Amino acid sequence: MSASDRRISSDRPQVDRTIWIDGALVPWADATLHLLSHSVQRGSLVFDYMSVHPTARGPAVFRLPEHLARFRISADLVGLVLPLDDAGLRGAVCAAVRANPGAKAVKISAYLPSIEVDVVPLDPTVRVAVAAYDPWADIIATKAVQPERRTEYRVWLEKQRRNRRPDIIEPQAKVAANYVSPMMAKARARERGYDEILLVDADGNLAEGPTTNLFTVDAEGTLHTPTAGQVLHGVTRRSVMELCKHDGRPFREETVTPEALFAAAEVFLTGTTANVLPVVSIDDRPVGDGTPGPVTRALRHRFHAVTHGEDPAFAHWLTYVDEA
Numbered sequence: 198m199s200a201s202d203r204r205i206s207s208d209r210p211q212v213d214r215t216i217w218i219d220g221a222l223v224p225w226a227d228a229t230l231h232l233l234s235h236s237v238q239r240g241s242l243v244f245d246y247m248s249v250h251p252t253a254r255g256p257a258v259f260r261l262p263e264h265l266a267r268f269r270i271s272a273d274l275v276g277l278v279l280p281l282d283d284a285g286l287r288g289a290v291c292a293a294v295r296a297n298p299g300a301k302a303v304k305i306s307a308y309l310p311s312i313e314v315d316v317v318p319l320d321p322t323v324r325v326a327v328a329a330y331d332p333w334a335d336i337i338a339t340k341a342v343q344p345e346r347r348t349e350y351r352v353w354l355e356k357q358r359r360n361r362r363p364d365i366i367e368p369q370a371k372v373a374a375n376y377v378s379p380m381m382a383k384a385r386a387r388e389r390g391y392d393e394i395l396l397v398d399a400d401g402n403l404a405e406g407p408t409t410n411l412f413t414v415d416a417e418g419t420l421h422t423p424t425a426g427q428v429l430h431g432v433t434r435r436s437v438m439e440l441c442k443h444d445g446r447p448f449r450e451e452t453v454t455p456e457a458l459f460a461a462a463e464v465f466l467t468g469t470t471a472n473v474l475p476v477v478s479i480d481d482r483p484v485g486d487g488t489p490g491p492v493t494r495a496l497r498h499r500f501h502a503v504t505h506g507e508d509p510a511f512a513h514w515l516t517y518v519d520e521a
């Protein structure tokens with residue numbers, strides 16, 4: 198085998214799963230896209246990412262309608278016309294999860310497979326694909342090195358770039374191109390030994406992490422999170438706010454300045470992968486006493502129970518794919 202053959206085969210790992218593409222279940226290794234396609238060359242692929250949980254009633258997707266609504270918003274913002282209605286998208290996700298037992302996550306993508314020259318494609322045909330898999334077993338474990346699984350983060354506050362800029366690409370669009378600037382920012386934080394970076398908006402106020410939303414808790418126990426205009430509308434963010442409302446815990450969507458961040462009693466990040474993740478230091482300054490605080494720990498526990506179908510009040514947040 199030549200070096201180039203080896204490189205190509207390692208780009209296509211042998212994972213025993215199928216990916217739903219335009220109605221067909223395609224073997225994992227065959228779910229490829231041309232190098233010159235518009236979505237590869239211009240970053241125009243939009244996606245959404247949701248969690249799957251084992252329950253007594255079979256696998257369940259957490260807040261599927263909300264994720265699909267956001268997926269449609271991403272597509273609309275970028276100008277991709279989805280070829281499926283809501284029922285079609287829902288059916289595709291359920292079919293992909295049913296075909297891939299043990300899947301823990303679903304990534305749904307919409308992209309322009311056409312090989313193009315200009316930034317505006319001559320062929321605007323959009324393809325939809327749904328992958329249901331186990332991120333750790335199917336992807337991370339296949340790499341030569343694995344990251345440590347951290348349960349609390351030491352973060353760095355972005356100082357070089359104000360890269361959450363609604364006037365360039367709305368932060369509400371989960372489009373591939375929107376992740377390049379955060380990739381560079383997070384890599385800089387990683388080089389300095391931090392777990393994560395906090396991105397700022399055009400005014401230098403807090404926005405979010407590259408794949409998480411941000412919450413602070415003040416000394417009175419009130420939660421604060423940057424306003425919806427500055428951030429991706431995280432499903433976990435929304436769920437945390439709805440749980441707070443249900444439980445009578447005060448919260449506010451408002452501007453979070455760097456000063457307010459450093460003064461916070463607790464700070465945590467939310468996301469489909471992160472769940473509710475405590476931040477224990479920012480720029481090496483401890484948050485509170487430098488350990489996860491009581492509000493963060495309570496919400497983490499509560500969110501875990503809800504996603505696993507253990508709270509009847511929020512059972513409607515799960516879609517049971519075997520019954521859908």
Ligand code: PMP
Nearest residue numbers: 408409410429431432433468469
């Ligand atoms: N912000 C960004 C930019 C993200 O990519 C994500 C991950 N989807 C989040 C926040 C968290 O959103 P969610 O809770 O829906 O996973």
